[in-house]
Amino acid sequence: MNRQILRLSGVALILLTTLVAASTYWQTWARADLAAKQDNAIQRVAQFSIRRGAITTGGRLLAGNTRRFVDGRALYFRRYPLGPLTAHVVGYSTASRARTGLEKSLNDYLTASNESLSTIVDRSLDQLRGKPIRGNDVRLTLNLRAQKAALDALGTKCGAVVALDPRNGAVKVLASAPSFDPNLAENHFSAYNRVTADCKPAAPLIDRATAGLYPPGSTFKVVTAAAALESKKFTPDSVFHDPGFCVEYGKPVHNFADQNGPEVFGTIQLHDALVHSVNSVFCNIGKTLGALPILRQAERFGFYAPPPLETPVDERRGSGLYEHGTLYFPKRDSQVDPGRLAFGQERMLVTPLQMAMVAATIGMGGVEMQPYVVSRIVSPTGKTILESEPTTLGRAVSQDTATAIQDMMIDVVRRGTGTAVQLSGLRIGGKTGTAETSIPGRNTTWFICFAGPDDGSSPHLAVAVVLEDQTLTGGATAAPIARQVIEALLPGTGNP
Amino acid sequence: MSTRSRELVNLFMVGILGTAAFGSAWIARANRVSADGLVDVAVIAAVFLAAHVVVRKTAPRADPTLLPLAALLTALGLTVNYRLDPADGKKQAVWVAVGILAFAATLVLLRFDYRILEQYRYLFGVSAIGLLLLPSVPGLGQRVNGVRLWIHVGGLQFQPGEIAKLFLVLFLAGYLREKREVLAQGRLKDLGPLLAIWGAAMLVLLQTSDLGSALLYFGVFLGMVYVATGRLTYVVGGGALFLGGSAALYTALTRVQERVTIWLSPWTDHRIYCPLNGQLDYRQNCQSYQLVKSLYSIAHGGFGGTGIGRETTTTLAGTPLIPELNTDFVFSAIAQGLGLIGAAGLVLAFMVLVARGMRVALIAQDGFSKLLATGLAFGLALQTFIIIGGVLRVVPLTGITLPFVSYGGSSILANFVGLALLMLVSHRARITSETR
Numbered sequence: 001m002n003r004q005i006l007r008l009s010g011v012a013l014i015l016l017t018t019l020v021a022a023s024t025y026w027q028t029w030a031r032a033d034l035a036a037k038q039d040n041a042i043q044r045v046a047q048f049s050i051r052r053g054a055i056t057t058g059g060r061l062l063a064g065n066t067r068r069f070v071d072g073r074a075l076y077f078r079r080y081p082l083g084p085l086t087a088h089v090v091g092y093s094t095a096s097r098a099r100t101g102l103e104k105s106l107n108d109y110l111t112a113s114n115e116s117l118s119t120i121v122d123r124s125l126d127q128l129r130g131k132p133i134r135g136n137d138v139r140l141t142l143n144l145r146a147q148k149a150a151l152d153a154l155g156t157k158c159g160a161v162v163a164l165d166p167r168n169g170a171v172k173v174l175a176s177a178p179s180f181d182p183n184l185a186e187n188h189f190s191a192y193n194r195v196t197a198d199c200k201p202a203a204p205l206i207d208r209a210t211a212g213l214y215p216p217g218s219t220f221k222v223v224t225a226a227a228a229l230e231s232k233k234f235t236p237d238s239v240f241h242d243p244g245f246c247v248e249y250g251k252p253v254h255n256f257a258d259q260n261g262p263e264v265f266g267t268i269q270l271h272d273a274l275v276h277s278v279n280s281v282f283c284n285i286g287k288t289l290g291a292l293p294i295l296r297q298a299e300r301f302g303f304y305a306p307p308p309l310e311t312p313v314d315e316r317r318g319s320g321l322y323e324h325g326t327l328y329f330p331k332r333d334s335q336v337d338p339g340r341l342a343f344g345q346e347r348m349l350v351t352p353l354q355m356a357m358v359a360a361t362i363g364m365g366g367v368e369m370q371p372y373v374v375s376r377i378v379s380p381t382g383k384t385i386l387e388s389e390p391t392t393l394g395r396a397v398s399q400d401t402a403t404a405i406q407d408m409m410i411d412v413v414r415r416g417t418g419t420a421v422q423l424s425g426l427r428i429g430g431k432t433g434t435a436e437t438s439i440p441g442r443n444t445t446w447f448i449c450f451a452g453p454d455d456g457s458s459p460h461l462a463v464a465v466v467l468e469d470q471t472l473t474g475g476a477t478a479a480p481i482a483r484q485v486i487e488a489l490l491p492g493t494g495n496p
Numbered sequence: 497m498s499t500r501s502r503e504l505v506n507l508f509m510v511g512i513l514g515t516a517a518f519g520s521a522w523i524a525r526a527n528r529v530s531a532d533g534l535v536d537v538a539v540i541a542a543v544f545l546a547a548h549v550v551v552r553k554t555a556p557r558a559d560p561t562l563l564p565l566a567a568l569l570t571a572l573g574l575t576v577n578y579r580l581d582p583a584d585g586k587k588q589a590v591w592v593a594v595g596i597l598a599f600a601a602t603l604v605l606l607r608f609d610y611r612i613l614e615q616y617r618y619l620f621g622v623s624a625i626g627l628l629l630l631p632s633v634p635g636l637g638q639r640v641n642g643v644r645l646w647i648h649v650g651g652l653q654f655q656p657g658e659i660a661k662l663f664l665v666l667f668l669a670g671y672l673r674e675k676r677e678v679l680a681q682g683r684l685k686d687l688g689p690l691l692a693i694w695g696a697a698m699l700v701l702l703q704t705s706d707l708g709s710a711l712l713y714f715g716v717f718l719g720m721v722y723v724a725t726g727r728l729t730y731v732v733g734g735g736a737l738f739l740g741g742s743a744a745l746y747t748a749l750t751r752v753q754e755r756v757t758i759w760l761s762p763w764t765d766h767r768i769y770c771p772l773n774g775q776l777d778y779r780q781n782c783q784s785y786q787l788v789k790s791l792y793s794i795a796h797g798g799f800g801g802t803g804i805g806r807e808t809t810t811t812l813a814g815t816p817l818i819p820e821l822n823t824d825f826v827f828s829a830i831a832q833g834l835g836l837i838g839a840a841g842l843v844l845a846f847m848v849l850v851a852r853g854m855r856v857a858l859i860a861q862d863g864f865s866k867l868l869a870t871g872l873a874f875g876l877a878l879q880t881f882i883i884i885g886g887v888l889r890v891v892p893l894t895g896i897t898l899p900f901v902s903y904g905g906s907s908i909l910a911n912f913v914g915l916a917l918l919m920l921v922s923h924r925a926r927i928t929s930e931t932r
Contacts, residue, residue: 001866002858004723008870009854011719012877016847019881020840022888026794027836034795037763039780041817042792046808071810072524072579095812471521 050136053135084179159197160208166360168390169369217433220344227297246283319350360462364452420479432474447478506564514571524805555923569900595912617670638877665871671725708894801835
C-alpha cells in the first residue's frame with residue numbers, strides 16, 4: 001500500500017502547491033490590474049489610510065487632514081480650512097466621488113505613490129515602521145489676499161479672475177464665481193445644486209477661470225492687431241475711414257452703440273482704433289488679412305490647446321473657434337467670416353486664463369511664459385521633490401509688434417475705454433471687451449491688462465476678468481475688479 | 497530530546513508567533529498598547545498545554561509536529577476572527593476549548609487501541625448518512641445562504657456534515673481494509689455496501705446543494721479506494737463517473753451552472769441580467785460579487801501584506817466589504833493581512849501537516865491504520881484545496897470551511913477529533929515499529 005500512499009501524497013502536495021502559485025499570481029502579477037478595477041472598493045477605502053500631503057500657499061493651509069478611527073484603522077479625511085476660496089484649483093478628494101482639481105492631478109504626489117527615489121525610500125521606511133504612509137506637500141503660487149480680493153469683487157456675479165506674473169508664469173489668482181465649499185463634497189454634494197448667483201444655472205463646480213468659454217468681444221482685437229502688425233501690411237499709423245459701420249456680405253455691421261446711436265470716428269489711425277475699440281476698423285483689417293492669419297496668430301498665443309497648468313486637463317479648455325462644442329480650425333478663409341472674427345465675434349470662444357496669457361505676452365514684449373500654479377512639492381521629510389522653473393512657451397509676436405500694442409493698451413487705460421484701472425505710479429495697459437448677445441442685459445464683459453512699476457521694467461502682473469450677464473460695458477464692470485486685484489498684488493500704489 | 501519535549505518546543509514557538517499575531521490584532525482593535533490582550537493568549541496557550549499533557553499520558557510517541565501545526569492554524573484562525581469581530585473571536589475560542597476537550601476525550605477513550613473502531617464501520621457509515629440527513633429534518637434544519645447544512649438545537653447551530661466526514665473516513669477505512677483483496681481482484685459485487693452508503697451520501701449532499709462537500713467526499717473516496725486496491729482503473733472509472741456526473745449536474749442544477757459561470761468569467765464588461773435583484777448589472781456586482789471582492793482583498797495584500805489589524809475589510813462607514821470573511825473567505829482576510837508571504841506560509845503549514853499525516857500512514861503497520869491516516873490526511877489536503885482553490889479561482893468556488901482556521905464550532909470540533917485519531921495512529925505505529 002505504501003507506494004499508493006506515496007503517490008497520493010504527491011497528488012496532495014501538488015494540489016497545495018497550485019494554491020501557492022495561484023496566490024502568487026493574484027498578489028503579484030494581477031495585483032495592479034485588480035487595484036485598477038472600477039468596483040474595487042478596498043482600493044477606494046485604503047487610499048484613506050494614507051495621510052495625504054497638505055496643499056498650502058504662502059504658509060496658509062488649503063487642504064489638510066482630519067484623522068478618524070474606523071474598524072481599528074486610522075483613516076485620514078480631507079478638510080479644506082479656507083472653504084470656497086481656492087475650491088476650483090485645489091478641488092476635492094472624497095470617498096464618494098471622483099477627485100477634482102489638484103487633488104486629482106497631483107494625487108500620486110499627495111499619496112506618495114509617485115516614483116521618485118526619495119519618495120519610494122520614505123514610503124518603504126514608513127511601511128516598515130508601521131506608520132501611515134505620508135504624502136508629499138504641495139505649495140502653490142497663489143496669493144490669498146488677491147484671491148480673496150478677486151472673489152469679494154466678483155460677489156454674486158458669475159465670472160472669473162485670472163492674475164499671473166508675466167515674467168515667469170506664476171499664477172497669483174485663479175478665482176471663479178460662484179465658488180463652492182469643498183468640505184461639502186463628501187456628504188452634502190446636493191448642496192451645490194442650491195448655490196445661487198446672478199446667472200442661471202449657477203454651476204458653481206465649473207472652473208470658469210480655466211474651463212469657462214466666453215466670446216472674447218473686443219479683447220480679441222489685441223490678437224487681430226498683433227496679426228495685422230506681424231503681417232507688415234499695417235502699422236500703428238495706418239489710416240482708416242470709419243463711417244460707423246463696416247459692410248459685411250452687403251450688410252452694415254455697426255460700431256458699439258450707446259444711447260446716441262453707433263459711434264462714428266471718421267478718419268482714424270490703427271493705434272486709436274484699438275484705444276477706442278472701433279469695430280469697423282478691425283472689421284476691415286479682418287477682411288484684408290483673411291481669417292486664417294488671425295487664427296494662426298491666435299495659435300501662437302496658445303489658442304487651440306488647453307493652456308498648460310498643473311490642474312487636470314479635463315478642467316481646462318482650449319480657446320478658438322468652436323463648432324458643435326469642439327474646437328474647429330477652418331481649412332479655407334471662406335469658411336469663416338473674417339470681419340466679425342477680427343473684432344471678436346464669429347464662433348470664437350476663449351477662457352480667462354488664455355486671455356491673461358495674451359495680456360502677459362504683450363506686456364513681456366512678445367515672449368509667452370508657461371503658467372504654473374504649483375511652486376514646489378516637498379516630501380514629508382522636507383526634501384524638495386519638484387520645483388517649478390520658469391519655462392518659456394516661445395515668442396508669440398515680435399518685440400516691435402508687442403511694443404506697439406503695449407502703447408495702444410496703455411492709451412486704452414489713459415484715455416480710452418479702460419480708464420477705470422488708472423493707478424498712479426503704475427504702468428498699466430489694458431483692453432476692454434463687451435460681447436453683446438441678442439438679449440439686453442446678457443452681455444459678457446471683459447477686461448485684460450498688464451501692470452507693473454512705471455520705471456520701464458517688465459510688468460509684474462497680467463490680469464483677465466470676465467463677467468457674465470452684464471448690462472454695462474467691460475470698462476464699467478470688469479475693469480474695476482481688475483483694479484482691485486492689481487491693488488492687492490502691487491501694494492504701495494495710491495489712487496490717482 | 498523526547499518526542500513530547502520536541503512537541504513542547506514546537507508549541508512554544510507557535511505560541512510566540514500566535515502572540516505576535518494576536519497582539520497586532522488586539523492593539524489595532526483596542527487602539528492602545530497594553531498587556532491586557534495577553535490574558536486571552538494565555539488562556540488559549542493553557543488549553544493547548546493541557547492538550548499536550550494529555551498526549552504525554554495517552555500517546556507519548558505520537559508525531560511531535562501534528563499538534564503544534566494544528567495550534568498554529570488555530571491561533572491564526574482565532575486572530576483573524578478576533579480581528580474581524582471580537583465577539584466571534586471569543587466564541588471561536590470557546591469552540592477551540594471544546595475541540596481540545598473532544599481531542600483529549602478521544603485520546604483517553606481510545607488510548608489502548610483505537611482499532612476497536614473498525615468493528616463499528618457499518619454503524620459509522622449509516623450514522624454518517626443520518627447526520628447528513630439531519631438538516632433536512634423539518635424544524636431542525638436551517639437554510640443558510642441557500643444551502644441546508646445546519647441544524648438548530650436550542651440556541652446552538654451545528655453542522656453535522658463536519659462530523660459525518662469523520663464517520664465516512666472511519667467507515668471507508670474499515671470497509672476497504674476488509675475488502676481490499678477482493679476489490680483489487682475486481683470483484684465488483686463486493687462493491688455493494690460501499691456504493692450504497694457512498695451513493696446515499698452523495699445524493700444527500702446534492703439534494704442539499706452542498707457541492708463543496710460532495711467534491712471533497714468523492715475525492716477522499718477515490719483516494720482511499722486507490723490506496724486500498726492499488727488499481728488505477730477505479731480512479732479512472734471514478735473520474736469518468738465524476739465527469740459524467742458533473743456534466744449531468746451542470747445541465748440539471750442551475751446552481752452548478754452558476755458556479756461554473758462565475759468561475760470562468762467573474763467580470764463582465766457590460767451590464768447583464770442579474771437574477772439576485774432582477775436588474776441589469778455587471779456580474780462582478782451580482783453573482784460573482786463575493787469571489788471578486790475576495791480577490792481584491794487578496795491582491796491588496798500584495799507581497800508583504802498590510803499587517804494584521806491594518807486590513808481593509810470595511811467601507812469608510814464600517815460596513816463589511818467582503819461577505820463571509822470569517823468562514824468561506826477566511827483565506828482572503830489572511831492573504832490581505834499577511835500578504836503572499838503569509839498566504840504561502842499558511843499553505844505550507846497545511847502541506848507539512850498533510851505530509852506528516854501521510855507519513856503516519858506510511859509507517860502504520862495495519863491496513864485499517866494506514867487507510868484511516870490516509871483518509872484523514874488526504875481529506876485535509878483536499879478540503880484545503882477546494883476552499884482556497886475556490887477563493888483563488890483555481891476551481892469553481894464551493895463554500896466549505898478551511899480546517900482549523902474558519903469560524904465555526906462543528907468544523908473545529910471535527911478537526912480536533914480527526915487530529916486525535918491521527919496522533920493515536922502515529923503513536924501506535926512508532927511503538928510497534930520500535931518494538932519489532
